[in-house]
Amino acid sequence: MRERAITSSSQRRAIKTYRSRLSERGIARFEVLGLDKDRDLIRSLARRLAEGGPEASRLRATISESLGGTPKTGGILAALRRSPLVGSDLDLERSREDGRAVDL
Numbered sequence: 094m095r096e097r098a099i100t101s102s103s104q105r106r107a108i109k110t111y112r113s114r115l116s117e118r119g120i121a122r123f124e125v126l127g128l129d130k131d132r133d134l135i136r137s138l139a140r141r142l143a144e145g146g147p148e149a150s151r152l153r154a155t156i157s158e159s160l161g162g163t164p165k166t167g168g169i170l171a172a173l174r175r176s177p178l179v180g181s182d183l184d185l186e187r188s189r190e191d192g193r194a195v196d197l
Contacts, residue, residue, distance in 0.1 A: 112122065120143055127135055138156075142149050173179075 115122065125135065138152075141152055
């Protein structure tokens, strides 16, 4: 609960400057909802991931794997390439017709 709103322009400017510095470092602010007892865990996880490096990469990979991974682009194309019909020389050409005449 906030005790008082930020009203002075110097405070607003300081926050804007701080957030722009975060943005330059590639860090974004976001809000998540969770259980109160998980607050410290989520904060420490976010801190470790933001530090970067090999430990953050391992942690990111482990968590992604345990959550089922992140969807990758090209999944449909990969599935079509695994199809048993690949290389079966199907004729997929359609005959081109002008359609039928309609009497209005």
